[in-house]
Amino acid sequence: MLRCPQCGSTLLYKDGYRYLADGSSVQRYLCRNCSYRFSESRKPYINTYTKGECDAHQKAAKLLVEAQRQTEKQEAGATEKANEADLYGKIVEFLWWMK
Incomplete structure (x- = not known):
């Protein structure tokens, strides 16, 4: 389950895509709790x-x-x-x- 990296909430909106230099796209999310916008990381942190x-x-x-x-x-x-x-x-x- 995806969580907000700022507050840990699971209440998220999908907020469009971010397009990378290589032409691929990454889904963006918006936290309903703290309004933090982030992308799901492809690489392990x-x-x-x-x-x-x-x-x-x-x-x-x-x-x-x-x-x-x-x-x-x-x-x-x-x-x-x-x-x-x-x-x-x-x-x-x-x-x-x-x-």
Whole structure:
């Protein structure tokens, strides 16, 4: 059963034809409930919005992983610098002790 894509009503009028560039025609419908005019789709509807959401979610997950890696690298670098600073401090203390 054909339904209005706007409100879901099954109360429809046939509202003429729409002629395509290849010469074929498509039946047009008018919803009695909300007055929305539409044509019956020949192709199955693919919800590209959902696909875009999935792609965006995957991209966000990849960016999050990359950000975590960058943070780990920064933390590791900061630890190495702190160790170098501690080592330098201990060397200075040892030199003062030897004096």
